[in-house]
Each structure stands twice: as structure tokens, then as C-alpha cells.
Amino acid sequence: MKVKLLRVGPIGTNCYILEDDQTNLAAVIDPGDEPELIQEALEKEGVEVRYLLLTHGHYDHTTAVPALPGCIPRRISISTRLTPTGRAVPCSP
Numbered sequence: 001m002k003v004k005l006l007r008v009g010p011i012g013t014n015c016y017i018l019e020d021d022q023t024n025l026a027a028v029i030d031p032g033d034e035p036e037l038i039q040e041a042l043e044k045e046g047v048e049v050r051y052l053l054l055t056h057g058h059y060d061h062t063t064a065v066p067a068l069p070g071c072i073p074r075r076i077s078i079s080t081r082l083t084p085t086g087r088a089v090p091c092s093p
Contacts, residue, residue, distance in 0.1 A: 006041060009033030013060045019047050027051035028068075032060045035067035 002019040013032035020026070026047035031038050042049060049068075054061055 002045075004041060004045070006034075006037060008037060009060055009063065011060055015064075017041060017045070017047070019045055024048060025050045027053055029053045030055055030061040031064035031068060033063045035064035038064055039068060 002017075002021050004017040004019070006015040006017070007013065008015045009032045013030060015031050015038060016027075016029040017038075018027045018029065024045075024047050026042065026045070026049050028038065028042075028049055028051070031052070052065065052068075054065075
């Protein structure tokens with residue numbers, strides 16, 4: 001397992017890429033901004049994004065979601081722990 005940290009956006013939000021180095025499958029966690037930087041890192045590693053995980057729905061953790069062409073999986077997961085209703089917030093583009 002490889003873990004890559006990218007600091008994105010004006011406040012330097014932590015965006016992580018988790019890569020299974022045996023299968024080249026990856027998860028992107030909190031793509032808050034700078035989709036070009038995230039996409040470049042994914043292409044450099046040659047991984048296929050299987051999961052997009054959002055720790056919560058604030059803009060600084062979700063802004064790059066719709067701007068990541070070709071790497072948005074079928075399912076996007078977001079934590080429900082911090083939402084007022086306890087329900088998942090739809091965030092698929």
C-alpha cells in the first residue's frame with residue numbers, strides 16, 4: 001500500500017491517494033481543489049481510481065470532485081457522522 005499526500009487549494013487541504021501497489025487500484029480521499037494536480041499524480045502513478053472518499057461535505061474537501069474527468073467511480077462515499085440528519089449527502093456530479 002502506498003499513500004501519497006497532496007496539499008490542495010488555498011488553505012492546503014490534505015488530499016490523499018491510497019494505492020494498492022499489487023493491483024494498481026486507488027482511492028482518492030478529499031479532493032478539495034486543484035483537480036489538475038490530482039489528475040497528474042494519478043496519471044504519474046498509473047492507477048485506476050476505484051473509490052472516491054469524502055470525510056465530509058465542506059467545499060475544501062469536495063471542490064475537485066466534478067472536475068476529475070475519467071476518474072470518478074460509480075460510487076462516491078461520504079461520511080454521514082457529521083451531517084445534521086445523519087444521512088449521506090448526494091455528491092455525485
